[in-house]
Amino acid sequence: MxxxxxxxxxxxxxxxxxxxxxxxxxxxxxxxxxxxxxxxxxxxxHRDYSSGKPAFLSPEEEREVRRMIEHSTPAEEGDSCESCWDTRILKHVFEKKFSITMSRSGICEMLKRWGFSHTRPTYTLKRANRQKQEAFQRELDMVKKTPQAN
Structure with a gap:
């Protein structure tokens, strides 16, 4: 043009x-x-682009948070009794350690920029008996197939 x-x-x-x-x-x-x-x-x-909004965390604080997320749990850090990090816990950590208030959606976007992805925890029962579980599943399937009398 x-x-x-x-x-x-x-x-x-x-x-x-x-x-x-x-x-x-x-x-x-x-x-x-x-x-x-x-x-x-x-x-x-030549275009002068805005550098954008300044970061909430300094590079040192950012490294500390990344290290904390990658190598420890909230329980180990003394921030919660939880075993995995979420935006609610990180929001509390930012307020307590760095005196920074961020929204949970902002924290989520920051984590995406850092390369983290959101996953839901899965639980496995350590003492589960596989044979009993399979027998229960077969029995449950049989009950489902049996017609119910009113």
Whole structure:
């Protein structure tokens, strides 16, 4: 689009005419021409992007939190009696250790950026008897198949 603007301007069209032809505001055309006249094509290509909102955690705090999540449990850190981390516990840790208030959804997004994924814990019964479980499952299937009398 920028090349089209300059082609039309160099052909002798006024900025108002170029704006009408391209359905762009005339001040936009004028600002492009002004930038080009001041600094050439480099001035048009250069963009100052916002660096975004500042991070809540410093790099050192971030490393500490990552280490904590990867190598310990909330119970080991003394923050909860839970055996796995979740956003509720991390929110409490951030408030207690770093005096930072973050939303749980913000914490979730931060964890995604760090490469963590959300999983639900699965439980296995250590003392479960496999034969008894299979026998119970067969009996349950038989009960389900038997018609119920009213």
């Amino acid at each position: 920028v090349t089209c603007i300059f082609f039309l301007v160099m052909q002798g069209y006024y900025t108002i005419q170029v704006a009408e032809l391209l359905n762009v505001h005339r001040e936009t055309i004028s600002s492009y021409v002004k930038k080009f006249n001041q600094g050439g094509i480099e001035a048009l290509l």
